[in-house]
Amino acid sequence: MAELREGFAGLPTDPYAPGTNRFRRYSHAVYLPWKDELSWIPGIPDPVHGTVTNFSQGEDDPEHPRKLRVLPDIPGALRGNALLLRLLRWDIEQVLSLRDMTRRPLWAGVHLIRLGVDLPGQDAVSLPNCLHQDGGSASTFTFAHLISRTNVTGGENVIATPGSAGLQPEDPWADVHARFTLTDPLDGYAVHDHRVSHHVGPVRRGSGPGPGERSVLIVGLAPYVPQL
Template identity: 85%
Template sequence: MEKAEPPHGDAAGPGEGGDALREHGFARYGAEQLGITLTGSAARDLAGIREVCAALPPDPYAAGTNRFRRYSHAVYLPWKDELSWIPGTPDPVHGTVTDFSQGEGDPGRPRARRVLPDLPEGLRGNALLVRLLRWDIEQVLSLRDLGRRPLWAGVHLIRLGVDHPGQVAVSSPDCLHQDGGSASTFTFAHLISRTNVTGGQSVIATPGSAGLQPEDPWADVHAAFTLTEPLDGYAVHDHRVSHYVGPVRSGSGAGPGERSVLIVGLAPYVPQL
């Protein structure tokens, strides 16, 4: 198993679960904390998500970064325990697309408004994907009093892919950052697959470190770690920390390499009227 070295000494982090998220603004977890055993139907569902990740279209707003992505919206009604996917806008190339707003936390694209290809319709009923999304929602509801408001979910599949030695795939933004939004905005990451790559280190730092690189002497890093096993993940309470994922490069094995993740952003729905 690959071991990542923190950019500033030993910065392993506060631990796992909701208590760490409540106390520190971020937490780490894996399949065991999720209560998921990747056998039988769960293994088949994971294979289905990986199949979609392998065919993700290139990021239309990041040429040359070797980043591939799809994105959709869902809404959760706590008083009904009802999760519903929001239909995308018809598109001649991708079938449907969904608006994606990068907040002011992306210094490279402030207030940029974009559209991204939707998650395939068939994937939205994938039992493992729905289970992960509902688990994330449960964590947020246990931390914030949101039982009387719809909860908005942005569901993102992102693959960083490299085809040959020397190639680099870069996440976005390529610095410590915050996603923007209200004080009730949370982001969850679940590793879907990691094959024949190095790098991809996750770093959590203070809000004041946003815009810096983790190795910058002014960056105040809380934790640095590398997701290596299926469903390894972490959560951040956006306004309390900044975060970053480093670039990936080809590993020592033969063939291409990739790192695929499911990212779920959660925030209370804000009326526009």
């Protein structure tokens, strides 16, 4: 856990979320069920971050519709972290138990996201800052695992109906299924993205000394679809 928390502490600023105090890395991996083999996909060389990975949420992201983004890669040392790999493989096991996916590769998008607040009254915001869906395949499942939460308030998770996407959780038209807050390391949840919308509220520095942060591992899993 300590190594993984250090990796989150060193995350670069999300280049597509200026002023939100959000820090992020992202990489792709592929799992071959018939071999029980998990492989990270090499990133694209980049002069600033070493390597980067393409990321797109299609039309489901209201702030970047159909926009292909390029995000800093998860470095090799963290890709080999035992806890990260254990969580990733656990998520894969849950999906394989729900669907007959043993004859198709499973595509994984792995996000490391930290919301960091250094000053009193400062907010850190996760985007899109509304109820939303992650997009992609109708078979996409999204898992979230809290890695650490220190000296912050807020960060409430909200799960609602797909028709609530684009709304704020407090909107009277939002049809909310559940509200909860991840508080302890390895707290988590999972959603079938096609069937719900979801949101995490901003975090603000708490009353304790020093900066505050909320670090979460997010894994999106979907069956690989050939393009030929």
